[in-house]
Amino acid sequence: MIDVQNQMDHRNIRVDKVGVKDIRYPLTVMDKNNGAQHTVACINMYVNLPREFKGTHMSRFIEILNEFHGNLDIREVSMILEEMQSKLQAESAHLEISFPYFIKKLSPITATAGLMEYGCRVAACRDQNDDCDLVLEVNVPITTVCPCSKEISIHGAHNQRGMVRLAVRFKRFMWIEDLVQLVEYCASCEVYSVLKRPDEKYVTERAYENPKFVEDVVRDVAKALKKDANVLWFKVDVENFESIHNHSAYACIERHK
Template identity: 25%
Template sequence: MGRNVLRELRDKHSYRKGCITLSTNLVMERETPVTKKKTMEAHDIEVSVYNDDNNYRKTLEVQVVGNTLCPHALKKTGNRSHIQRAVGILSIDTNYEKEIALEDMIDVVEESFPSPVYTLLKTEDEIDVVNRMFQKPRFVEDVTREILDKARERFKDCEIRVKTISEESIHRHDVIAEGSCFS
């Protein structure tokens, strides 16, 4: 679709370089871990298509809400720690023809957090989510590395960029980790 829009624009307004960006929410059905309740989870997505002298490329971006749990505090306080909400942002730049599903990108980010988060949880589900977080504590930089590793394995012939923002619960500032690679 983006390529067709750029072609129509080029026909009306002569240009050598052009870009169109579409931003929306992608809603995915999920199942809570214990009670198996259906829940709808919305993720911010952005698709950009670029034309540089008839060379078309695209950038796909997903933003996924997750969490982090501080391994350092967990170790130093005898199994107590602070928990943060975090946002993982995965961007993939590739040839226009390359097929990459936004849902697959969302899965990569979700799988990299200590636990997925849900819009709706019953008590049993909440216990499971918290237990998962304590079983797999991660700093924001650990989450970023995990997203990069999983994305590099799953998506080939592209540039991968990751940014994870941890909305800190015991600091006045957020913590951000970024990384990139080619696959």
């Protein structure tokens, strides 16, 4: 049969990324407390396409995933990239894996157990020199209390839930749990899935005693990361879903070390 994809393209324009998106696939992630955690990932796979070829072979992306027999391990990222380059005759390969990660947390006073979900993402690429780049991203919900509101009010202060998105490049492996803990420490207070009345009292008072702007949170996270010699690069942004404004507050810091 005619291989249309391998036919010559005369427009003389290379394609930087071509591939498949939104593949749902079982995934095993390393868990600091339990050894491993099984979850479901959403996967994007791309390669570059030289200017002389009309198209890539989309089915080969799926064939590569199927080699893992329905259970992809996050530690096999480099192997997948190498397979993509080889089977698709590409100079560069790109892999994006997004997945929910669950951590068991105890409420602060009654020690009631509950699972917290954290959205995570691994973005990896491998170039023609066989150099591999990997970025780990975690999304951590937090609580903040507005310092300005507390300062000018006789009673109370407005508080809101926020989201911290932290992405890092590192020398040695980093645990998701450690990144989550770092971020939560920099918030006015952590977010929990289960709170009894004594817990709610603690969380409310803890946040009130520790007010922070988005600028405070993003700077505190950046300060902690700058002290970590294992971190090569980071980007942290904070978005507060304001409770008394018709907008969100936002701050971002990106640094190469």
